[in-house]
Amino acid sequence: MRILHLLTLVTPENAYGGPATVALNQARALQDRGHRVVVAAAQRGFGSSPPVRVAGVPVRLFPARTAVPGAGYAGLGSPGLHRWLARHGRQADVVHVHLARDLVTLPAAAVVQMLRAPYVVQTHGMIARSEHPLSGPLDRVLTRRVLAGASRILCLDDRESDAVHDVAVGRVRTLVVPNGITDEHTRPGTSGPPDPPEVLFLARMHERKRPLLFAQAAARLLESHPDARFSLVGPDDGQADAVRALAALSSAPERLVWEGPVPPARVPSRMDRCAVFVLPAVDEPFGMSVLEAMARGKPVIVTRSCGLASAVATHRVGLVVPDDDPSALVDAIDRLLGDAAARSQMGRRGRRLAREEFGMLRVVRLLEDAYRDAGAATAAPRPESPRR
Numbered sequence: 001m002r003i004l005h006l007l008t009l010v011t012p013e014n015a016y017g018g019p020a021t022v023a024l025n026q027a028r029a030l031q032d033r034g035h036r037v038v039v040a041a042a043q044r045g046f047g048s049s050p051p052v053r054v055a056g057v058p059v060r061l062f063p064a065r066t067a068v069p070g071a072g073y074a075g076l077g078s079p080g081l082h083r084w085l086a087r088h089g090r091q092a093d094v095v096h097v098h099l100a101r102d103l104v105t106l107p108a109a110a111v112v113q114m115l116r117a118p119y120v121v122q123t124h125g126m127i128a129r130s131e132h133p134l135s136g137p138l139d140r141v142l143t144r145r146v147l148a149g150a151s152r153i154l155c156l157d158d159r160e161s162d163a164v165h166d167v168a169v170g171r172v173r174t175l176v177v178p179n180g181i182t183d184e185h186t187r188p189g190t191s192g193p194p195d196p197p198e199v200l201f202l203a204r205m206h207e208r209k210r211p212l213l214f215a216q217a218a219a220r221l222l223e224s225h226p227d228a229r230f231s232l233v234g235p236d237d238g239q240a241d242a243v244r245a246l247a248a249l250s251s252a253p254e255r256l257v258w259e260g261p262v263p264p265a266r267v268p269s270r271m272d273r274c275a276v277f278v279l280p281a282v283d284e285p286f287g288m289s290v291l292e293a294m295a296r297g298k299p300v301i302v303t304r305s306c307g308l309a310s311a312v313a314t315h316r317v318g319l320v321v322p323d324d325d326p327s328a329l330v331d332a333i334d335r336l337l338g339d340a341a342a343r344s345q346m347g348r349r350g351r352r353l354a355r356e357e358f359g360m361l362r363v364v365r366l367l368e369d370a371y372r373d374a375g376a377a378t379a380a381p382r383p384e385s386p387r388r
Contacts, residue, residue, distance in 0.1 A: 013261030125285020200274035294350035
């Protein structure tokens with residue numbers, strides 16, 4: 001099949017996080033199955049010569065424009081992408097839109113609708129009822145129409161499916177498709193157990209991810225664990241200055257450090273250096289970084305509102321703490337730092353869980369079924385695949 005994925009943003013440091021990781025993982029796995037795949041997205045940080053391949057996948061990248069200042073990713077647009085899509089979108093057998101309430105993917109999906117091309121959308125936990133003043137008008141004008149026209153809406157779980165139905169109002173067809181991990185992520189690293197131990201936060205420095213809560217917990221543990229390091233890795237998204245200020249006032253600022261972003265290709269090796277992975281984010285729809293850490297054999301600590309919390313608890317691959325209890329987070333980190341045997345056992349179970357339950361082959365088969373259901377496999381012949 002000729003498959004076109006549409007994504008909001010691609011950057012060198014993967015600032016867009018989970019949705020971009022998921023889209024590229026899917027595209028590469030589909031490519032490995034013999035499909036012809038292109039990912040089209042807005043881009044920032046590549047200068048005037050953006051790459052034509054990312055993570056081994058052909059891409060078409062167009063300048064990102066700030067259409068609504070102060071709105072973050074929701075305010076991004078990409079007229080160049082929309083013009084290209086209007087010319088070439090019908091050349092794909094199926095279009096897979098990684099949908100968010102933004103001015104990149106919503107207008108892009110509307111273009112696909114206008115072209116009468118078969119398409120599915122994947123919402124990544126980003127389409128739910130919102131109190132933002134722009135959400136209501138945007139949903140009435142674009143979101144509901146895009147959802148209604150999709151052959152399938154791919155959701156992470158039943159909870160997300162319910163949220164999508166709530167936004168859509170009318171009848172839509174949802175399908176649960178979990179995120180998956182590539183085989184290379186589950187291969188054992190070359191280094192031994194980290195010594196001294198490191199506790200790692202790897203995500204955007206965004207308020208919802210709660211890097212400041214992680215840093216506060218770390219500051220409370222610096223004296224009781226004099227050899228441990230506490231590292232934050234990820235692009236700034238509003239909270240880096242607060243994290244650095246807190247670290248500077250701690251008892252050991254050299255052991256509580258924000259390192260900035262790491263390129264996506266280096267994420268597995270960076271995770272290999274930690275002893276414990278912590279993501280204290282609230283309302284995390286899934287948590288790709290959590291899955292990646294499990295795949296590297298690392299015990300994880302997440303909150304109850306994380307989409308993977310049930311799997312973490314059921315399979316005993318880490319610890320789950322309440323969303324609103326900072327002391328519980330401190331206690332969980334303290335417990336794992338003090339028990340190397342438990343860390344090792346949880347890590348082994350986590351790697352097995354990632355490989356057996358979240359492998360990409362299962363995900364790709366679900367995607368292929370969804371694409372066939374969209375009518376792509378029996379569509380009339382079209383021109384050549386999207387130009388790369």
